[in-house]
Amino acid sequence: MKVMKYMFVLNFLLITIGSSSVFAQEENKLEIDCERKKDIRNKEYNEQVMEDIFSSFGHKYEEIIDQSMYLTMIDLMKYTVLTGKQVKQLESLKDHVSGEAIGEKRIYFFHGDPNTAYIFYKEKSSNNIVIHLKREENKWIILDKQVKKGKKIKYIQEKCEDDYFMKRMFHNLYPE
Numbered sequence: 399m400k401v402m403k404y405m406f407v408l409n410f411l412l413i414t415i416g417s418s419s420v421f422a423q424e425e426n427k428l429e430i431d432c433e434r435k436k437d438i439r440n441k442e443y444n445e446q447v448m449e450d451i452f453s454s455f456g457h458k459y460e461e462i463i464d465q466s467m468y469l470t471m472i473d474l475m476k477y478t479v480l481t482g483k484q485v486k487q488l489e490s491l492k493d494h495v496s497g498e499a500i501g502e503k504r505i506y507f508f509h510g511d512p513n514t515a516y517i518f519y520k521e522k523s524s525n526n527i528v529i530h531l532k533r534e535e536n537k538w539i540i541l542d543k544q545v546k547k548g549k550k551i552k553y554i555q556e557k558c559e560d561d562y563f564m565k566r567m568f569h570n571l572y573p574e
Contacts, residue, residue: 432558439556446551447501451518451526454546468504471495490537491515494529498522500551505531524548 452458474492478484494517495503503519515538517529526548530541 428558432556435556435558439554443551443553444501447520448504448518450549450551451520451528454526454548455528455544466506466508467510468506470502470504486536487533487538491531494531494538494540500524520548520551524550 471492474488474495477488491505495505497503498521499519500522501520503517506516506518507514508516513533515531515533517527517531519527521527524547526546527543529543531538532541
C-alpha cells in the first residue's frame with residue numbers, strides 16, 4: 399500500500415514537472431511569435447509613415463527608395479559602437495536626428511552624395527517635415543526646413559501585446 403502511495407506521488411510529480419515544462423516551452427514560442435509579429439507591424443507602420451511624408455512633398459516613395467540610401471538613429475549609434483570613437487560629424491548628425499517623431503526619423507542620401515542629406519519625419523501633430531542638411535568640416539548645417547500637413551497613420555497594437563500587458567497588470571495586482 400505504501401509503495402502505491404509513493405508511486406502515485408512520484409507519478410503526480412513527474413506529470414506536473416513535465417507539463418509545466420511543456421507550458422513554459424509553449425509560452426516561450428508564443429513570445430517569440432509575438433516579437434516577430436511586432437517587428438513586421440513596426441516595419442509596415444514605418445513604411446506607411448514614410449510613404450505619407452514623401453507623397454505630401456510630391457514624391458513617389460518607391461522611386462526614392464531605388465535612388466537613395468537611408469540611415470536611422472540606431473544605425474548611427476551602431477557605427478559609434480563599432481568604431482569605438484565619437485566622430486564630430488556623426489555626433490552632429492545625431493543631434494539633428496534626435497527628438498520625438500511618429501515612426502522613425504530617416505536620413506536620406508540621394509544619388510550617393512555624402513555631402514548632402516535630408517531628414518524626413520512625422521511630428522506628433524501629424525505634420526510631415528523634411529530638413530535639408532549640408533556637410534561642413536566638422537558638422538552638418540541646416541540649409542532648409544519644410545513642413546507639410548500629413549495624414550494620421552493608425553498604429554495597431556498586436557493582440558499578443560494586449561495579452562502581455564493584461565498578464566503583467568494581473569501579476570502586479572496579485573503577486574504570487
